[in-house]
Amino acid sequence: MSKELEPLSDPGLPEHIHRKADTDPIAAKRAEQQVAILFGLSALGTLLFIYSFFFIADDQFIFIPIMGNTNAHQLGIGIGMAASLLFIGFGAVHWAKKLMPDQEVIALRHEMRSDESDRQEFVKTAKAGAEQAGLGRRPLIKRTLAAAAGLAGLPAVILLRDLGPLPGNSLNETSWRSGTRLVTDPGDRPIRPADLEVGAVAQVMPELAAGKKRTLEDVAKDAVLLIRLRPSEFQLDDERLSWTYQGIIAFSKICSHMGCAVALYEQTTKHLLCPCHQSTFDVTRAAKVIFGPAARPLPQLAITVDDDGYLIAKQPFTEAVGPSFWERKS
Amino acid sequence: MTARERIAGNVANYVDERTGAAAWMKKNLNKVFPDHWSFMLGEIALYSFVILLLSGTFLTFWFDPSMRHVTYEGSYLPLKDVEMSAAYASALHISFDVRGGLLMRQIHHWAALIFMAAIVVHLLRVFFTGAFRKPREFNWLLGVGLLTLGIVEGFLGYSLPDDLLSGTGIRIAHAIIQSIPVVGTYLSFFAFGGAFPGEVFIPRIYIVHVLLLPGIFLALITIHLMLVWYQKHTQYPGPGRTEKNVVGYPLMPVYMAKAGGFFFIVFGITAFLGAVASINPIWLYGPYTPGQISAGSQPDWYMGWLDGLVRMAPPIETYLFGHTISWNILIPGLIIPGIIFTGMALYPFIESWMTGDKREHHLLDRPRNVPNRTALGVMSLTFMLVALINGGNDIIATHFDLTINQIMWFSRIGIIVLPPLAFVITKRICLSLQRKDRELVLHGRETGRLVMLPHGEFVEVHEELSAQEKYRLTQHEQPVAISLVKEDAQGVVNPKGIRAKLQARFSAANAENIAKPTASEVKELESGHH
Numbered sequence: 001m002s003k004e005l006e007p008l009s010d011p012g013l014p015e016h017i018h019r020k021a022d023t024d025p026i027a028a029k030r031a032e033q034q035v036a037i038l039f040g041l042s043a044l045g046t047l048l049f050i051y052s053f054f055f056i057a058d059d060q061f062i063f064i065p066i067m068g069n070t071n072a073h074q075l076g077i078g079i080g081m082a083a084s085l086l087f088i089g090f091g092a093v094h095w096a097k098k099l100m101p102d103q104e105v106i107a108l109r110h111e112m113r114s115d116e117s118d119r120q121e122f123v124k125t126a127k128a129g130a131e132q133a134g135l136g137r138r139p140l141i142k143r144t145l146a147a148a149a150g151l152a153g154l155p156a157v158i159l160l161r162d163l164g165p166l167p168g169n170s171l172n173e174t175s176w177r178s179g180t181r182l183v184t185d186p187g188d189r190p191i192r193p194a195d196l197e198v199g200a201v202a203q204v205m206p207e208l209a210a211g212k213k214r215t216l217e218d219v220a221k222d223a224v225l226l227i228r229l230r231p232s233e234f235q236l237d238d239e240r241l242s243w244t245y246q247g248i249i250a251f252s253k254i255c256s257h258m259g260c261a262v263a264l265y266e267q268t269t270k271h272l273l274c275p276c277h278q279s280t281f282d283v284t285r286a287a288k289v290i291f292g293p294a295a296r297p298l299p300q301l302a303i304t305v306d307d308d309g310y311l312i313a314k315q316p317f318t319e320a321v322g323p324s325f326w327e328r329k330s
Numbered sequence: 331m332t333a334r335e336r337i338a339g340n341v342a343n344y345v346d347e348r349t350g351a352a353a354w355m356k357k358n359l360n361k362v363f364p365d366h367w368s369f370m371l372g373e374i375a376l377y378s379f380v381i382l383l384l385s386g387t388f389l390t391f392w393f394d395p396s397m398r399h400v401t402y403e404g405s406y407l408p409l410k411d412v413e414m415s416a417a418y419a420s421a422l423h424i425s426f427d428v429r430g431g432l433l434m435r436q437i438h439h440w441a442a443l444i445f446m447a448a449i450v451v452h453l454l455r456v457f458f459t460g461a462f463r464k465p466r467e468f469n470w471l472l473g474v475g476l477l478t479l480g481i482v483e484g485f486l487g488y489s490l491p492d493d494l495l496s497g498t499g500i501r502i503a504h505a506i507i508q509s510i511p512v513v514g515t516y517l518s519f520f521a522f523g524g525a526f527p528g529e530v531f532i533p534r535i536y537i538v539h540v541l542l543l544p545g546i547f548l549a550l551i552t553i554h555l556m557l558v559w560y561q562k563h564t565q566y567p568g569p570g571r572t573e574k575n576v577v578g579y580p581l582m583p584v585y586m587a588k589a590g591g592f593f594f595i596v597f598g599i600t601a602f603l604g605a606v607a608s609i610n611p612i613w614l615y616g617p618y619t620p621g622q623i624s625a626g627s628q629p630d631w632y633m634g635w636l637d638g639l640v641r642m643a644p645p646i647e648t649y650l651f652g653h654t655i656s657w658n659i660l661i662p663g664l665i666i667p668g669i670i671f672t673g674m675a676l677y678p679f680i681e682s683w684m685t686g687d688k689r690e691h692h693l694l695d696r697p698r699n700v701p702n703r704t705a706l707g708v709m710s711l712t713f714m715l716v717a718l719i720n721g722g723n724d725i726i727a728t729h730f731d732l733t734i735n736q737i738m739w740f741s742r743i744g745i746i747v748l749p750p751l752a753f754v755i756t757k758r759i760c761l762s763l764q765r766k767d768r769e770l771v772l773h774g775r776e777t778g779r780l781v782m783l784p785h786g787e788f789v790e791v792h793e794e795l796s797a798q799e800k801y802r803l804t805q806h807e808q809p810v811a812i813s814l815v816k817e818d819a820q821g822v823v824n825p826k827g828i829r830a831k832l833q834a835r836f837s838a839a840n841a842e843n844i845a846k847p848t849a850s851e852v853k854e855l856e857s858g859h860h
Binding site for chain 2: 006007008009010011012013014053058067073074075077078079081082083084085086087088089090091092093095096097100101102104105106107108109111112160163164165166167170171185203205216217219220221223253254257258259260261263264275276277278279289291292293294295296322323324325326327328329330
């Protein structure tokens with residue numbers, strides 16, 4: 001393994017040098033006092049904790065340089081607790097370093113491997129045990145046991161079946177139907193095109209049927225961003241252009257990458273940015289991905305207005321919103 | 331006999347007659363542990379774990395792991411009358427209406443960060459000094475297991491308060507589960523009890539966070555420590571230290587005082603951080619709703635590299651045979667981490683195969699003396715560092731006035747180019763350091779004193795090293811390449827084939843070292859006096 005290189009000989013452990021406290025009783029006494037002072041400081045920390053906990057109101061603030069205005073109650077109990085612990089530690093370590101023996105001692109190691117006789121004895125015992133059980137001679141028992149033990153694991157897995165429902169088609173569906181009104185979130189007020197100025201952004205949700213409450217599961221699929229541009233700024237094909245209304249375009253707010261809310265809109269560039277992984281979508285080109293890890297544009301919601309002049313969905317989303325999954329079409 | 335001695339004796343006698351503990355204690359109270367600052371890193375991890383158990387138990391007295399909707403009516407006015415989950419409301423309650431609650435929350439979070447940091451640095455120490463070698467491979471595996479579970483445990487922990495930031499983290503975890511081919515959609519529906527976010531996920535991860543994983547941690551840590559105890563600690567090489575001995579201080583009293591004291595110091599520092607450094611101010615984020623998000627959403631540091639990998643992934647998704655696969659999530663989120671952790675776990679076995687070294691090792695390596703391993707370690711670190719930097723690309727962009735695009739492209743190229751570069755540079759540095767050691771042993775230390783010789787020549791006086799120092803710099807073994815027998819004397823071709831060839835290549839690379847000075851070289855110089 002290694003070349004014989006006539007290594008330098010081992011001079012052995014260096015000579016032990018005594019500390020001052022080992023030989024000088026005055027130094028030892030001083031070290032003892034230092035340890036005692038450290039333990040005393042710990043007790044003071046505990047007192048500070050108790051005082052702050054009971055007698056400083058939790059809405060009292062004091063000015064501390066660097067930290068600024070600080071909650072006195074929080075700071076008092078925190079610093080008190082820190083001091084009560086830290087100084088016990090400092091005291092113990094100082095004690096060990098100054099007063100306890102500091103001469104290194106040598107212990108011998110033993111190889112991990114057992115004695116040869118023990119190993120042989122073990123092999124013999126194990127073999128004898130296997131022999132007595134007769135596993136080798138009775139393959140039928142061995143095989144049926146293996147099969148039974150394997151199968152016995154199944155109930156443990158099957159028991160988990162009711163952790164949740166099967167997905168069914170639910171990931172492909174949202175609450176948006178043709179004719180669903182867009183309502184503000186928060187506020188749940190229907191919107192007219194005139195409510196949005198050019199350059200404005202609004203988060204909207206599908207209008208709820210009377211008496212129904214919106215769940216977070218709904219929000220996770222239904223959240224939509226409305227953005228109003230000048231119609232001339234769009235670079236869309238005819239179909240997608242027909243999904244907009246007077247320069248108002250609607251996209252799913254749920255990122256097509258990992259489902260975060262795509263919440264950052266840059267008005268000058270008309271880019272939507274997802275704060276999670278910085279996927280960037282170009283609003284003028286139907287939320288095409290222009291940067292980052294997202295692989296698909298944000299799904300666009302076709303909108304128009306109803307007879308009362310309120311914005312409605314023309315049709316449901318034509319694709320699943322949110323992150324991809326195995327069963328997703330396209 | 332004093333009264334105190336008599337009582338102590340009686341207690342010891344009582345216990346020993348029932349357990350026979352004296353024989354074991356006699357041997358082990360004086361157990362010798364080598365002393366080095368780097369051996370405290372694992373201790374920090376252990377102590378942080380204890381702090382986590384203590385502070386975590388406190389938090390469970392008030393925390394309500396429920397996603398049931400409530401209206402907040404506590405004393406934090408900005409969120410008054412806001413609808414939120416009971417989990418978030420109770421986290422606010424702990425922060426504002428339980429005295430010491432905020433302090434304990436902050437201690438718990440700081441301790442988690444320190445726990446993970448200590449594990450990582452401890453792992454690096456073990457890696458770079460070769461402490462994982464036989465007979466300690468099991469402990470390396472346990473360590474990798476603890477690191478992996480630590481990441482999961484930390485993530486579950488900061489996901490519990492159900493604030494806007496942590497909910498976003500759960501959203502991303504959900505997308506990762508959902509990206510798994512074939513079963514992903516089903517797994518996500520089982521884990522979340524239906525569609526995201528559902529009402530069961532937080533109660534479920536709560537029991538995993540406070541019972542299941544801590545239980546596993548306790549078991550693994552116990553085995554980890556028992557093995558350290560039984561196998562005896564490794565030690566750094568030096569005069570008087572051999573593969574057959576262990577040099578250090580006895581457990582009783584020095585180590586009890588030092589280690590016990592150190593526990594209080596770690597706890598004290600964590601408490602100090604909890605007192606003065608605000609961490610995870612959940613009240614600023616607001617309750618989670620899938621329709622909202624805060625800018626600069628960042629995971630805790632030990633998840634940052636993972637997020638960085640996801641951020642830099644190219645936008646690749648395939649739709650084949652009616653099924654969608656998100657490679658942009660699958661590769662950075664599951665495949666690369668899988669490779670990294672598997673590779674890490676297998677490394678001791680791979681290295682032992684590459685070098686052909688099957689012996690026990692109790693003396694640690696100086697990293698420079700094992701250039702390939704050291705270079706591999708720095709290479710992996712570089713990879714993780716680039717990923718971590720990219721995980722904070724939005725923060726870096728705003729703080730250093732760069733664009734996200736610049737940082738992303740730096741990362742995408744850097745993660746491929748920089749690690750191999752780091753390998754080459756590190757290996758060169760190691761060899762240079764070996765050369766320096768050789769120089770020091772043979773020619774001594776430069777003193778900076780210039781002396782004019784009688785014939786007018788100026789020389790710098792070199793100071794000879796002590797015998798101890800010389801030994802420390804030359805005690806290591808120098809590996810030699812395994813020679814591959816292509817065909818034997820009868821002309822029979824070696825049947826081992828490609829694997830043996832590979833092994834020979836690796837061991838040859840491993841043997842590329844600067845020849846260390848031999849005893850005769852040193853003697854020659856000493857007698858020649860220069």
